[in-house]
Amino acid sequence: MSKPAVDYSLYLVTDTGLNHPSRTLVQSVEDSILGGVTLVQLREKELDTEAFIALAREVQVVTRKHNVPLLINDNIEVALAIDAEGAHVGQDDVSCVEARRLLGPNKILGISTGTPEEAKKALADGADYIGIGTCFMTQTKSPKRTLGPIGVRTILEVIPADAPLKTVVIGGIKHDNTRRVIAHSAGSNGRILDGIAVVTGIVGAVDAKLASEQLLSEFKAGFDMASQRLQGKVAPAASVEEVLKSFPRLLTTLREKSPLTHHISNYVAMNDTANATLALGGSPIMAPSASEAEDLSKVVSSVVLNIGTLTESFVECMLEAGKHANAQAKPVVLDPVGAGATTLRAATTRRILNAMHVDIIKGNAGEISTIAGIIGCQSESIAMRGVDSIGSGFTDPSAVVRAVAKRENCVVAMTGVVDYVSDGVRTVAIENGHPYQGRITGSGCMIASSIASFAAISPKDHFAAAVAGILALNLAGEHAGARDDVRGPGTFRAAFIDEIANLNPEQLLTEAKVRTVAL
Numbered sequence: 001m002s003k004p005a006v007d008y009s010l011y012l013v014t015d016t017g018l019n020h021p022s023r024t025l026v027q028s029v030e031d032s033i034l035g036g037v038t039l040v041q042l043r044e045k046e047l048d049t050e051a052f053i054a055l056a057r058e059v060q061v062v063t064r065k066h067n068v069p070l071l072i073n074d075n076i077e078v079a080l081a082i083d084a085e086g087a088h089v090g091q092d093d094v095s096c097v098e099a100r101r102l103l104g105p106n107k108i109l110g111i112s113t114g115t116p117e118e119a120k121k122a123l124a125d126g127a128d129y130i131g132i133g134t135c136f137m138t139q140t141k142s143p144k145r146t147l148g149p150i151g152v153r154t155i156l157e158v159i160p161a162d163a164p165l166k167t168v169v170i171g172g173i174k175h176d177n178t179r180r181v182i183a184h185s186a187g188s189n190g191r192i193l194d195g196i197a198v199v200t201g202i203v204g205a206v207d208a209k210l211a212s213e214q215l216l217s218e219f220k221a222g223f224d225m226a227s228q229r230l231q232g233k234v235a236p237a238a239s240v241e242e243v244l245k246s247f248p249r250l251l252t253t254l255r256e257k258s259p260l261t262h263h264i265s266n267y268v269a270m271n272d273t274a275n276a277t278l279a280l281g282g283s284p285i286m287a288p289s290a291s292e293a294e295d296l297s298k299v300v301s302s303v304v305l306n307i308g309t310l311t312e313s314f315v316e317c318m319l320e321a322g323k324h325a326n327a328q329a330k331p332v333v334l335d336p337v338g339a340g341a342t343t344l345r346a347a348t349t350r351r352i353l354n355a356m357h358v359d360i361i362k363g364n365a366g367e368i369s370t371i372a373g374i375i376g377c378q379s380e381s382i383a384m385r386g387v388d389s390i391g392s393g394f395t396d397p398s399a400v401v402r403a404v405a406k407r408e409n410c411v412v413a414m415t416g417v418v419d420y421v422s423d424g425v426r427t428v429a430i431e432n433g434h435p436y437q438g439r440i441t442g443s444g445c446m447i448a449s450s451i452a453s454f455a456a457i458s459p460k461d462h463f464a465a466a467v468a469g470i471l472a473l474n475l476a477g478e479h480a481g482a483r484d485d486v487r488g489p490g491t492f493r494a495a496f497i498d499e500i501a502n503l504n505p506e507q508l509l510t511e512a513k514v515r516t517v518a519l
């Protein structure tokens with residue numbers, strides 16, 4: 001008998017201890033198959049071989065009835081005894097080579113991998129697939145380190161696109177993070193995950209069939225997003241000229257609609273960001289508690305995550321708000337204030353990027369260089385002193401913003417004397433602004449708020465939102481800086497808020513110094 005063709009899309013891994021008390025494990029398996037599970041692994045760490053075989057036979061009746069392959073975890077003897085379709089081994093179990101020898105060439109063999117080296121070895125050792133994890137923290141495993149979608153991508157990128165090795169991701173995969181994990185982990189070598197492996201999200205669900213249906217549909221949506229991105233099939237974007245022409249209308253609409261933006265901001269700049277949002281025409285709500293993030297996600301139009309004054313409860317709220325914003329398709333703007341200044345800030349930035357899809361990253365050169373490091377983008381390292389970037393910045397700033405945007409599949413806005421914005425395809429430099437903006441605290445934070453208000457109005461083109469958001473405040477900065485009553489940063493701060501409110505939408509067109517940066 002030759003090896004069966006396997007669909008890895010939705011891979012159920014069982015765990016009796018986590019099985020919902022309302023039904024047996026065998027019922028969970030059948031319900032999940034009816035909901036779309038394509039492959040089942042029986043994982044029973046506590047049973048002796050005899051009991052394991054007995055349970056495996058019961059489960060096999062169901063998997064055979066529905067023609068779904070059954071794999072046995074970490075026990076080749078059981079796999080052979082019931083003539084299962086294959087087995088799955090861990091790094092500390094029987095070796096892949098030995099498992100293959102025992103199983104023969106026609107059984108499916110998978111191995112858990114957590115590093116690029118383990119993935120390469122699995123391929124060389126004859127595995128059919130690898131389970132890449134742990135992606136997120138779970139009830140079944142508490143690893144020292146989680147990979148997140150970016151770590152998963154690092155592993156996918158060492159497997160040649162045409163290698164006969166399939167890949168599934170495991171660890172904390174739920175219906176509300178599946179899309180992001182699949183879309184975001186897609187490798188630059190064209191590799192997309194072949195499936196998701198789920199434990200608690202299915203066996204622990206009240207309705208295992210419904211949970212499986214949702215997971216499968218999210219997997220397919222994520223897979224389509226990833227393939228579209230890799231094949232460059234995303235809808236053609238408006239040209240920079242068209243984008244600029246749309247700005248007066250965007251600001252007018254912003255003022256008419258007054259979109260509500262959920263801010264989890266730092267307590268230094270919180271008041272200024274709220275006032276800048278109001279002056280622009282938007283509506284701010286400053287809400288740093290995780291307990292209200294879900295409710296807010298239903299009524300706000302965009303979210304700002306600003307890590308300026310970090311506490312664990314701020315982080316919890318950011319993770320919660322980001323997750324719900326993603327689920328509600330509300331744009332998320334990340335302001336990684338001082339990301340390079342401390343390990344905590346860098347680690348939190350990494351946690352945020354791993355836990356959600358960020359639509360727009362806004363930072364100064366030091367912050368963007370830290371993000372480039374986190375996501376594995378080659379770039380110069382820019383020093384920071386506290387929350388401020390120091391030195392003259394990148395030799396080629398537009399190349400950095402473009403590379404980070406491309407790799408993160410988002411828009412990157414980098415502020416400084418000249419601001420740069422890129423979505424990975426379109427890149428512009430904005431030469432408006434006033435030096436006083438650099439001499440008051442929170443001017444970058446206000447830019448993030450402005451971008452979030454515009455993103456709410458321009459949900460399909462976040463590049464337009466980022467450029468308009470920066471331009472609006474920089475023009476207000478120029479107007480404020482030119483006023484006779486402005487004598488220094490203090491009077492500038494008040495005049496700045498006035499001039500944001502006084503902006504005439506047409507000025508976004510007539511006074512813009514925005515130039516396209518060619519590739």
Ligand SMILES: Nc1ncnc2c1ncn2[C@@H]1O[C@H](COP(=O)(O)OP(=O)(O)OP(=O)(O)O)[C@@H](O)[C@H]1O
Pocket residue numbers: 337363364365387388389415416417418419432433434435436437438439440441442443444445446447470473474
């Ligand atoms: N010398 C300058 N000339 C013109 N514009 C400036 C100057 N310095 C800063 N800006 C503008 O100020 C805004 C904030 O940029 P900056 O890089 O200072 O942010 P930041 O360091 O993140 O600020 P903060 O941490 O205080 O919020 C940008 O819109 C930028 O264009």
Ligand SMILES: Cc1ncsc1CCO
Pocket residue numbers: 266268269308309337387441442443444445
């Ligand atoms: C000064 C400062 N410190 C933490 S946040 C903040 C505001 C500017 O980002």
